[in-house]
Amino acid sequence: MDPKERTIEPWSALLDAGREDGRLVREAREGPGRAKLVEPPPELHPEVLEALERLGMQRLYSHQAQAVYRAWEGPTIVTTGTASGKSMCFNLPTLDVLCRDGRARALYLYPTKALAQDQARALATFGLTKRVRPAIYDGDTPHEARAQIRKSANVVLTNPDMLHVGILPNHAAWAELFANLAIVVIDEAHAYRGVFGSHVANVLRRLRRIAAAYGTTPRFLLTSATIANPVELAERLTGLDEVSLIDEDGSPAPGRKIAMWNPPLTDEALGTRRSALAEAAELLARLVREGTRAICFMKSRKGVERLSQLVKEDLEATHPELAELVAPYRAGYTPQQRRALEGQLTRGELRAVITTDALELGIDIGELDASVVVTFPGTVASLRQMWGRAGRRGRGLAVYVAGEDALDQFFCRHPENFLDRPVEAAILDHESPLIFRQHLLCTAHEGPLSLDDAEFLGPRWEAHAELLVSAGELRRRPGHVARRGEDGEIGDSVLRGLGRESYVPRRSGGYPAAEVSLRSASPDSFEIVDVVSGELLGSTEAARAHSTVHQGAIYLHQGRSYEVRELDLDRRRALVAQFDGDWYTQPKRETETSIERLLDRREALGVTLSFGEVSVADTVLAYQRKRSSDHALLDLVALDLPQTSFPTQALWFELPIGPTVSRAGGGSAALHSREEHEPANGGLGGPAETIPLESLLGALHATEHAQIAVLPLIAMCDRWDIGGLSTNFHPQTHGPTIFLYDGHPGGVGIARTAFHRFGELCEDARRLIAECPCSGAGGCPSCVQSPKCGNLNEPLSKAGAHLLLERMLTAPPEPEPEPALAGLTR
Ligand SMILES: [Zn+2]
Ligand SMILES: [Zn+2]
Secondary structure, three states: OOOHHOOOOOOOOHHHHHHHHHHHEEEEEOOOOOOEEEEEOOOOOOHHHHHHHHHOOOOOEEEHHHHHHHHHHHHEEEEOOOOHHHHHHHHHHHHHHHHOOOOOOEEEOOOHHHHHHHHHHHOOOOOOOOOOOOEEOOOOOHHHHHHHHHHHHEEEEEEEHHHHHHOOOOOOHHHHHHHHHEEEEOOOHHOOHHHHHHHHHHHHHHHHHHHHHOOOEEEEEEEOOOOOOOHHHHHHHHHHOOOOEEEEOOOOOOOOEEEEEEOEEEOOOOEEEOHHHHHHHHHHHHHHOOOOOEEEEOOOHHHHHHHHHHHHHHHHHHHHHHHHEEEEOOOOOOOOHHHHHHHHHHHOOOEEEEEHHHHHHOOOOOEEOEEEEEEOOHHHHHHHHHHOOOOEEOOEEEEEEEOOHHHHHHHHHHHHHOOOOOOOOOOOOOOOOHHHHHHHHHHHHHHOOOOOHHHHHHHHHHHHHHHHHOOOOOOEEEOOOOOOOOOOHHHHHHHHHOOOEEEOOOOOOOOOHHHHOOEEEEEEEEEEEOOOOOOOEEEEEEHHHHOOOOOEEEEEEEEEEEEEEEEEEEOOOEEEOOOOOOOEEEEEEEEEEEEEEEEEEEEEEEEEEEEEEEEEEEEEEEEEEEEOOOEEEEEEEOOOOOOOEEEEEEEEEEEEHHHHHHHHOHHHHHOOOOOOOOOOOOOOHHOOOOHHHHHHHHHHHHHHHHHHHHHOOOOOOOOHHEEEEOOOOOOOOOOOOOOOOOOOOOOOOOOHHHOHHHHHHHHHHHHHHHHOOOOOOOOOOOOOOOOOOOOOOOOOOOOOHHHHHHHHHOOOOOOOHHHOOOOOOO
């Protein structure tokens, strides 16, 4: 340890103590890096250069200047670090265009309203008020202001939902924008993944199509957090080829200490640890006492409130005056309130602010000494963004306090694997059939579909259109000769598809976009209504309603907990009330999968690995109530719900373990079977080994859980987005089989990614199990137990799963893989 550091850093004593008692499991140092400064591109419009001068930015970071040149050439994505001045990368090219062309328009898309507000403010600081007229257009924009914005704003800041439901269907009212659309900015592009991303990819294709109809080809400029596949994400989102990447950061990285903090084990055999909340409270109180200005991130609002309380209590005991300087940050603050908060933090009037990830997405709250992230936020990209807040005056402390969840503990043991190189890919599938068809209908509503649309919608759109014809949603319209001079505007005549055969909506008066939620894979959804206020809180996919909002379920919505009072199947809604109790629920369900279509297959790791379309049938039978603090079982409540089913994508692998075992029972009934077993033959089981049925089931089940737990580290998603099923006998494969499937109807590419990166998935799962210190046969929540298991974590065999994965990973290598897969398999 550098003796100088002890005297300089206010957190040195804290880290020393952590090192001593083993809670500080890993530390690393980042930066400081020197800024690479360059002259602003002299080709920029003189007024833009003057504005930079006024702002005191005589020099730019190298990536900002580079972005300007690239933006002039073609679509570009920038992935430099948090607080590296990414907005400048798209603001400069935009301002340049607006200064040169008085008619030009730009469209900025933000995933949240708060971010759009911040950006509008940032644009105003350039002081180019004559040339640049930004306006926010979202659900909160007053109706009387809307016409004026359509007419005069030349930078429209909005969100994908508004573009989808408000702007594109009414393109005629926005003709001025579309006919002059020069630039489309997509900030925080990594937010567009999974179901939401698959929708947004379709919305952006519709945007390009409408722009083309009005004669424009806007330039797309994107930014993203650091992910494994930025170019692929940009191309999948926009449908454009050859997006160029800027990832060399020219901003000065602050020197930052990274500390991985693991709460101590309280029961080694059970694998239980002291709670991350208690641990974080102690850390934060200590940091505040040392004079540090800190921000702390929690997953839920309840957690935020609870942690604020604990920190205040801790401080009150020793330094009551400091307790006042800790505040929770609540959702719904206006930009002014956020500025005020930022000012208080910067001036030291507040020492610590505790928040949910509402603050995570790029909001400019200034730089602080320390950032404490409590439990793994789900992706390394998010963790990095949160940590990016730490680094005031060139130095900072970034802490991660691990929770007991499997992903937390795995990450805690292998931070270097994830921090040194981005491993998570943002996955989306714009052709996910249900999502694609919903947008195809919206597209047809915006203008008849014709052959030219393959450019925007891809080569397979017509097959989907035919399905919509059969479903009575679209009709084919024969071509006829257009009469010249009939149409006022170019866009309009093109969009009416005159003169060509086309597809048009069957019902002319419909408004399909209003029926499509960008957050839900299927239009078939249940509304979630607050029973007290009558407020509509949101919706959930029908396919998931029975398991997430059954009567009695505790449901987390935007960081707040609710208890479901009633699930009304006829009216398709769940009535919920705010919940403050100390328990959570876990549904018990029976799941069956049937293979509908095989799309790909290969031999890998000694198993037959397949990818295809499946149908998942689910019956929710009951639910458990468990105490939050110690997961103790409170009771099991029976439910009477009908079976539901949905189509999706899955990978499955068949294990060549004793066919004799598979005769022991069929399907899920075998889960409860205690029949005596026969020796298994050949394959992974080994010729002379005996695998009792219960152990086989436990091994398969634990393997499935472990794989689901680590999959989010490959494909950015939540474990709740993935489903799984393991059985010793599947009627279609006739043997032991494990399925991993996309939890959203239609699938959004998660299972496909897992199929392609199966080797990594198995290796990560093996390490997760092998390195967990718990000693119980059924594992613990940090390895093979799952908080969402439909079988309530029965049966599970940690040792069996370990053996199975070991065998797979040491299986003799396959014959040469097919060239297309060569790079993707081990
Ligand atoms: Zn464990
Ligand atoms: Zn399970």
